Amino acid sequence: MNMSGHTVLIVGGTSGIGRGLAQRFLDAGSTVVVGGRNTAAVEEVETVPIDVTDAESVLRARDEVLAKHPDLDVLVTMSGVMLMEDLRDPAHFANAETTIAVNLLGTIRVIDAFTPHLIGLGRGQIITVSSGIGFMPFPLMPTYGASKAGVHAYTEALRAQLAGTGVQVTELVPPAVATAGQEKINPAALPLDGFLDEVVGLLSTDANEIVVERALPLRWAERDGTYAELLERRSQALNTLPGR
Template identity: 75%
Template sequence: MVKLTDRTVLIVGGTSGIGRGLARRFVDAGSTVIVGGRSPEPQDGLETVRIDVTDPDSILRARDDVLDAHPALDVVVTMSGVMLTEDLRDPAHIAATETTIATNLLGTIRVIDAFTPHLIARGAGTILTVSSGIAFLPFPLMPAYGASKAGVHAYTESLRAQLAGTGVEVAELVPPAVATAGQEKVNPAALPLDAYLDEVMELLATEPTAHEILVQGVLMHRWAERDGTYAELLERRSQALNTLPNR
């Protein structure tokens, strides 16, 4: 169970979308929340810190600022991510690939590295990574996004194993499509943000803490291979490739 009250929570990538919604839920539950982003704007009830997860120096400055102001920090959430389409027939796609991997995977690892020594020294705390249903059932229009989120999942599994016995728990949030950042316009199946967060907060409060925070809407993706629906769903998702130029 992730205790939701009286925590000090840093949400990197919490200035919009799911991250900001999660920040509000932690505040409502009685926790202190700091949200990080490249250009954070003041938000009622939330503290902010400037952080660019593609810049190692920016991460270390943010770490020092946060820990100086909040030495009791005990929850770190890594939300930063980009979703970019790529045409793998065009070698120019590599720029989008590099941006995606630098932000979604290396950014996650760097943030975790920055705060893990602090949490271990406390002997208690929570690291919450964020992958995606696309980590388990690719969306071919966004190949590097799926690869980066699969990487986050694998890294989280290893992190949990390596931190066993330290008092630091590691959980992975696995969102489906959620109606933020225009998702509702391109994906009618995207879950309303509040409904998604209702499920997430309930799951976080369940004892023991699940290794993966899976709402009902993501189960078909998470378990597609086990359930024998993987090939059919992947073919369906591949239809989006028709939106690429010259297809």
């Protein structure tokens, strides 16, 4: 895709990767609205309040955005939480519920809200956001990985179901990026700007999946025969859980 001349809604664009991607679309000359619960934190971009776990909130946001921007043609479902869980403690279930509610059901709910509009438009693009962890688990975040594997499978089915409507479906598969506190705990996380440079380049190729170089070993570990070794290495992070 060419990033100019679009009208873009990034749900989950109030911080981090979403806010950065919003800036790239703005810089390229697109009109951009970012959504999230914490819209007060955002300056210089049009915002819409939206909580993806609340059906009414999503429909209200949809109506508000489409009333103002009937030409909206790009939807990005970026909202996500990354929560750690100790599966030996059943209290982890609260985090599991939140993770599925935001990352998976939230994604589905937002897509449902805008799909009729995009089909009516007869063109446009839905960009979902999974994660390298959806393909190569990080055992400290079990439900997170499950939710992102779910986003991947859902995206594939959505692309098949929207074939012929003019609406393209693209999956962004980030590796660890230095946002959401990762910059403090993960020195290997990619700086946001470098990540976005690669993403913008890959978006122009119209590939179904946007997989930056750092995400390739995670995306293709199973095919490349490196899965067991990588999983073992990533399991060492479990030592950081209290009591292990």
